[in-house]
Amino acid sequence: RRMTAGPVFITGAGSGIGAATAAAFAAAGHDVIATDIDGAAVAAVAAALVADGGRATAHRLDVADPEAWDALAAELRAADRSPAIVVNNAYALVDAPAHEQTEADWNRQLSVTLSSVYRSVRAFHASLEAAGGSVVNVGSVHALVAWPDRPAYAAAKGGVVALTRQLSIEYAPWVRVNCVLPGSILTKVWDGVGDAGRSAAARQASLGRLGRPDEVAAVILFLAGDGASYITGTTVVVDGGQTTSVIDVG
Numbered sequence: 068r069r070m071t072a073g074p075v076f077i078t079g080a081g082s083g084i085g086a087a088t089a090a091a092f093a094a095a096g097h098d099v100i101a102t103d104i105d106g107a108a109v110a111a112v113a114a115a116l117v118a119d120g121g122r123a124t125a126h127r128l129d130v131a132d133p134e135a136w137d138a139l140a141a142e143l144r145a146a147d148r149s150p151a152i153v154v155n156n157a158y159a160l161v162d163a164p165a166h167e168q169t170e171a172d173w174n175r176q177l178s179v180t181l182s183s184v185y186r187s188v189r190a191f192h193a194s195l196e197a198a199g200g201s202v203v204n205v206g207s208v209h210a211l212v213a214w215p216d217r218p219a220y221a222a223a224k225g226g227v228v229a230l231t232r233q234l235s236i237e238y239a240p241w242v243r244v245n246c247v248l249p250g251s252i253l254t255k256v257w258d259g260v261g262d263a264g265r266s267a268a269a270r271q272a273s274l275g276r277l278g279r280p281d282e283v284a285a286v287i288l289f290l291a292g293d294g295a296s297y298i299t300g301t302t303v304v305v306d307g308g309q310t311t312s313v314i315d316v317g
């Protein structure tokens with residue numbers, strides 16, 4: 068295991084891409100601060116990493132709650148574990164056309180998926196800058212192309228791309244800020260989708276299958292690390308080729 072400059076802070080780490088990202092960083096020797104609104108889920112993720120010889124702690128955090136960010140930042144500062152790397156991965160999604168989204172639905176999705184990125188740099192810019200650190204935001208191919216019934220999600224993910232670019236210039240040259248845009252990745256998001264829906268999604272990708280969470284985590288780990296030392300303000304699409312063509316390649 069390689070030791071690194073400082074802890075990595077991950078939101079939505081109780082499941083899916085966030086949990087896989089926590090595992091990837093732990094396996095690379097990082098001290099992992101795993102956070103999620105689901106405290107039990109993230110506790111199980113952290114416990115498994117520790118059982119496997121990694122360093123990790125679990126913390127309940129609703130990324131839409133500014134005071135919770137302040138409290139957790141203070142707790143980490145007191146423990147001398149302020150992060151050198153932040154992965155903003157939590158999201159919220161309400162499937163409905165725009166006119167059927169309530170104000171509360173709309174605001175919640177923007178707060179969890181987009182404003183959380185702002186809250187993360189407000190909470191951790193000092194330790195990010197001191198460490199010469201990195202922020203990796205988890206966007207979506209929804210930032211590039213539209214699907215029905217996801218207006219707030221699309222707006223939030225498009226906002227994440229713009230905010231990534233913006234933060235990359237505000238905190239340069241000390242902090243690199245990048246974004247991954249996953250395509251169809253097999254997490255619990257797909258639990259409610261039947262075989263027909265899954266194979267339709269697989270056929271949209273030139274690689275002919277859905278992606279795995281660890282295939283996104285590997286790119287996040289790369290973007291946060293020294294191998295990406297000249298990459299900032301940009302996006303990496305991790306979609307098996309889903310957005311490269313308008314034809315059904317399957």
Ligand SMILES: NC(=O)c1ccc[n+]([C@@H]2O[C@H](COP(=O)([O-])OP(=O)(O)OC[C@H]3O[C@@H](n4cnc5c(N)ncnc54)[C@H](O)[C@@H]3O)[C@@H](O)[C@H]2O)c1
Binds near residue numbers: 079208
């Ligand atoms: N799975 C896909 O097909 C796909 C595609 C494109 C983008 N993404 C993006 O990948 C990221 C992770 O998605 P996933 O598929 O792993 O989902 P997931 O549902 O498996 O995991 C998301 C985690 O976020 C947590 N969470 C939800 N609201 C939260 C909040 N307010 N505060 C803190 N944590 C919260 C959940 O409890 C859950 O553990 C999201 O940003 C999502 O938009 C996923």
